[in-house]
Amino acid sequence: MEKKAAKPREDQRVRLTKQMIQGAFLELLNQKSIQNITVKELCERAGVNRGTFYLHYHDVYDLLDQMQKALLAELNALLDGTPVLFINTPRETSGAFITALVQFFDNNRELCAVLLGENIDKKFLAAVIDAPRDKSVREYRALFPNASRQKIEIFYYFIAWGFIGLIQQNLRHPSAFSFKTLVSSAERIITEGVQFLAEPDG
Amino acid sequence: MEKKAAKPREDQRVRLTKQMIQGAFLELLNQKSIQNITVKELCERAGVNRGTFYLHYHDVYDLLDQMQKALLAELNALLDGTPVLFINTPRETSGAFITALVQFFDNNRELCAVLLGENIDKKFLAAVIDAPRDKSVREYRALFPNASRQKIEIFYYFIAWGFIGLIQQNLRHPSAFSFKTLVSSAERIITEGVQFLAEPDG
DNA sequence: AAAGATAATCAACATTGTGTTCATAAATAG
DNA sequence: CTATTTATGAACACAATGTTGATTATCTTT
Known part of the structure; x- marks a missing residue:
């Protein structure tokens, strides 16, 4: 107990x-x-x-560590309960997790901008990328039982890095595009690939 | 002169x-x-x-800077001449640039593994992501004249981060998948999206 | 409100790495 | 071979570190 x-x-x-x-x-x-x-x-x-x-x-880096850990605890809490998949199946709308995730970055804008910014090492980035991995891979396996584990992991990392890349871009230049645009764009890129560029907006 | x-x-x-x-x-x-x-x-x-x-x-960080700059000069040399696009158009094979790029990371494995690893800041990562951007965006604009600049940039960053994410993954765990697999997977994900997971290998 | 516990302050201290300088020795290019 | 450039080793002042002990201030609990 x-x-x-x-x-x-x-x-x-x-x-x-x-x-x-x-x-x-x-x-x-x-x-x-x-x-x-x-x-x-x-x-x-x-x-x-x-x-x-x-x-x-203990020192400045320990301070940074503690701030990171606190943030990551918050992020990991988002992983409980809800399914995690960026998209559930082609053309569906984004899940609860992805919404919560985007809100998480928005709520902690300043700190996240720093932690994902150029001046700091990649430990936070790596942790953010890896946090939803296992769960995500499991869900993909359920959806695509014939895909190999390697294939799924490759897909996962590609998508995860792409998504975080957009987040980072937004944190650095908030005016470039909104989080709303970010999410819908990512969804469409994931489901359609380059087709995204050929299709009309919206 | x-x-x-x-x-x-x-x-x-x-x-x-x-x-x-x-x-x-x-x-x-x-x-x-x-x-x-x-x-x-x-x-x-x-x-x-x-x-x-x-x-x-001047100090340890200057040493790091000089090593980064030398590497980046090499990388930027790859941008001259060849078209840059990850894919030219759906289903075509990868261009000369992407091949040269992958070789670049392979030739400088140890250094790149460190520079893209967790212990170091993101300056090199940012530079690698941004290096092919302008040229790439121009080429996409030519292929998709109706797509907005914003849309193209979003697409570019998503793809670029995804690609570098796979590179980083390979540098850290060379046995997970080969560069050859990496390139062909990235190509297929870019052209087909999730479909990648549904289709048979090869 | 008082008492005991916990935290913050201040000054002092030894330690360590920094960045620079100078004289000297070694290696190099022409 | 010679003039030039580079590496060495020792010495130096300087700045930040991380710790300590005594003192004051502030919380929490009863």
Whole structure:
């Protein structure tokens, strides 16, 4: 049996401190690469003592890690329950998961833009790509029992990278196209391939 | 008029030094993230004086940059001459560019695996994605005059990310599938979408 | 509201890597 | 062979790191 720890609710001081630090961190990440961000300047900007920083994080990369992990926990929660497939079968509308996924990126726009941006390593990207993999592959296997596992994985990775690529593009240039356009376009590309370019919009 | 500098051919000592440093760098990058690599340990492993390192590079990230730039110059050379399109039109075979591109990754396997791996930022990835963009978009516009620029760019990014995703997957797990399989699969996914999974192999 | 527990602050400290400099030795190109 | 270029080794000031201990401030619980 698991004991539901009934979260003691984090000390308000800790919450505020972390909030200040993470806020300053995001500001800095919008200005420069992570390797040029020092604990010292981060704390000065956050208005927090440097010693306090080390009370919560081992270093700047640990801070990044913790923020990533929190986000990924949120993302993984989306995987429970709903089927995951980008498309259920040709021409159907997008599932609940894909909607929730897009909303997830929209809700965490600033942080996701940084984590998927050029200044930071690919650990978050890799985690996002891999998160829905197993479940997705299973669903594809059910839909296409004759397709080999290799084939399905190739298809999965192609689609997943393509989709995240569009997400990244949107996060960097929000005005280029909307998330709504993104989802419907991805759906049509997945179901029809290049035909997408030949057909009329809508 | 440009004066073709007729490269004076780099001093042998310099060539050897850089080779040693870059070799040690790759070794280290296979072991740990770049942020944990210090100039000191890098030079010790390379058997090069630390002062010598600073004679050629400003810091570890400058070293990375120079290696990236050299690779990207090679890649951009592939863009001259040949048409670039992943597929010319449904069901045709892949063009010269895509073949050269795959060979490029194969020839520079170790370095590309690192540059597209998780430990490093996304600058190289972004550059690889964007390199063929303009040319590619132009060619798509010619093939599909009725498609909007937005539509074409969306298609381009989806395909480009998907393709590089498969490349990355292969670089990390070379045994999962061959480059040959990769190319033919990508072609079929692009032309047919999910149908790819329904059809028999080959 | 008081008491005990927890967190934040501040100053100090040893440590480590950085980036530069200089004199010297070694290798190279012409 | 000679002038030039490069690598070496040691020394240096500097900056950020990560930790410590004493003190103050703030929370939580009763």
